[in-house]
Amino acid sequence: MHELTPFVTLLTVHVIALLSPGPDFALVVQNAGRYGRQTGVTIALGLSLGILLHSILSITGASLLIREQPALFAMLQAAGGGYLLWLGIGATKSALELLWRKSESHASPSPAQQLIGNRKQALAKGFTTNILNPKALVFFLSLLSTLVPADMSVAGKATAISLLWVTSFLWFATLAWLLTGQRLQQKIQQWTPYIDGLCGLLFVSIGSMILLRLVLPA
Template identity: 35%
Template sequence: MYFPDLTSYWIEFAAIATLHFFAVASPGPDFAVVLKQSISYGRRSAMYTSVGVGAGILVHVAYSLLGIGILIKTTPWLFQVFAYAAAAYLAYLGWGAIRSKPQPINIDEVEKTNRSPDAAITNKKSFLIGFVTNGLNPKATLFFLTVFAVAVSPQTPIQVKLIYGIYLAIATGLWFCFLSYLMGGTKLRSLLQRHGYIFDRIMGVILILLAANLIFNT
């Protein structure tokens, strides 16, 4: 099996990595969901959600490599379906957060939630929340359509494009895991959870606004 010399693609890779850094660092649905998971359920849940976000990148890599990205780009109604599905999911998460109610909490309970495998949300569900959020994220779709149409040469072998995609998935997951680690600290989380239901409601409003933004800008 032929495998191309990667040394000739460093400039292309550097351009992709730079674009990705600015894209992943800008606030969006992925950041909002990871932040909510971190405060609501703790560092462990946020980590699994972050891994799910990174894995969701592979969805965009797959359709880009299969040429489906071109179909999406040239079929406006199909892109709208993606956008509306993402908006509905974000609105669903936002509505659940808005309905959050006050509940007593102390630092011991926070620590128990961070450690316990029987916490309020399973690892699988946390992962799926991140995976679905990114997989349906039109922002990620636009990023990949742009990258594979502009930054990546049509002559770049599919093996190299696959390496790019794997890098983007890993880098995205690591970035959000890092944020999860910072935001999921017991002291910070305890401080925020003193009025956690207010924070949840604010995050709920933000998620619904993101959903509305997707609808009105699609």
């Protein structure tokens, strides 16, 4: 039972973090609602692979080296903040275009047509969104350094990383699956401009805060 305690605590903290709305959550909601189940699940896989890499870097000490190098960590923050800002601007533009098409009664591309381009990009978009998030680096570094003992066996550390990865994928994939049920999908399609707008606002807010902290350090 004592050996299970770190794993139970690790999973509990991680699940609470997964349930908190953030860039990963918004990315799944926005893209699963618009492009369908396959794209949503693929993005979930990309996000979970980003979490897997963060976990590996944290448990091997690589993340600590990045964190302790101010210039390198600042570069990561700038890249992450800029990417989230770019996602937010894109989502906002998409929301405005959809509202314009709706008001002008312009036909928008069918979900099947939209899916073709996004299917190839979904995995990369999910992975990039997570791996470039500097908050994720700090979170997993703190989580694993605190809850995984340094003297834990290699098998134990591999188990901890695997649990984080599998839990992340199952959560985001389940979210994508639920959002793409037939009835809910029809309603979501009607609300797509507003979902894009809210997700865009979230991306822009988080990205801007990250960049502002670089320019105006406390």
